[in-house]
Amino acid sequence: MNMISHLWVFILSLITCTGPVSAQPQINITATVGSSAVLPCDWRNVTKIQSSSQSPHVRWRIISETVFERQGEKLYQGEGYEGRVDVPEDQLLKGNCSLVLNNVSAEDAGVYESYLVVKRSKRALAPKRVFLHRVELSVDAPETPNNESSDSGSHTGVIITVFVIVALVLILLSLGLLWKFKAGTYFANEARGNYAPTSVSHLDSPPQSD
Structure with a gap:
């Protein structure tokens, strides 16, 4: 007890x-x-x-x-x-x-x-x-700094820049091809014109006597 x-x-x-x-x-x-x-x-x-x-x-x-x-x-x-x-x-x-x-x-x-x-x-x-x-x-955990958002913003900016550059290159290539096509057509037409028979105008013909 x-x-x-x-x-x-x-x-x-x-x-x-x-x-x-x-x-x-x-x-x-x-x-x-x-x-x-x-x-x-x-x-x-x-x-x-x-x-x-x-x-x-x-x-x-x-x-x-x-x-x-x-x-x-x-x-x-x-x-x-x-x-x-x-x-x-x-x-x-x-x-x-x-x-x-x-x-x-x-x-x-x-x-x-x-x-x-x-x-x-x-x-x-x-x-x-x-x-x-x-x-x-x-x-x-500590909050993620704004660097992540800035990085995403910079990545977006890079993507846009690349897109613009690619678009400009495509436009230049298209213009180049168009110029080449027109130049080829022009020279082809010139070549065909050199070999075609020359037509005589009636104005160059001597006057007809009665």
């Missing part, structure tokens, strides 16, 4: 430490590689838990890794997130614990969870971690 009692005490302590599971639905955010993303968070719905004498202590995690943590001016940035994540202190004091993630990479995709860490009134008790939000970040 003693072992079972200790086990129940351990389970209850874990539940108390992690805080109640929020009924809020999961938030889905989509960002593009290289852009910035804001993972929404608000701790004002747990103001009764947060002591007015404490500076808000927020923690963002992904799986079992801490991504970001801030309490007042003290902050922690997880490995791989250095210089890219922040919860501005002035916004945190107002209740906005949204995580700003800059220069998003494909590896940043995943489910992020935010917590408010609240100290107990008794020193013997560990701080209580209150669940706030769950945000799933999806990362899309």
Whole structure:
């Protein structure tokens, strides 16, 4: 019985430490590689838990890794997130614990969870971690630059140029063949005229005597 009692005490302590599971639905955010993303968070719905004498202590995690943590001016940035994540202190004091993630990479995709860490009134008790939000970040590939459209435009221009050149060549060939045909006909007519008998006009005939 003693072992079972200790086990129940351990389970209850874990539940108390992690805080109640929020009924809020999961938030889905989509960002593009290289852009910035804001993972929404608000701790004002747990103001009764947060002591007015404490500076808000927020923690963002992904799986079992801490991504970001801030309490007042003290902050922690997880490995791989250095210089890219922040919860501005002035916004945190107002209740906005949204995580700003800059220069998003494909590896940043995943489910992020935010917590408010609240100290107990008794020193013997560990701080209580209150669940706030769950945000799933999806990362899309960067948009195709306009070079593709410009390339297609240049290809279209090349095709049109080739078409115009081919049309001009065909026109020139047609004109050449036409000129050759007319020239051949002219010279053929000239040749036939040289060998034809010459006709004598009556005006060239001597006058007839009566």
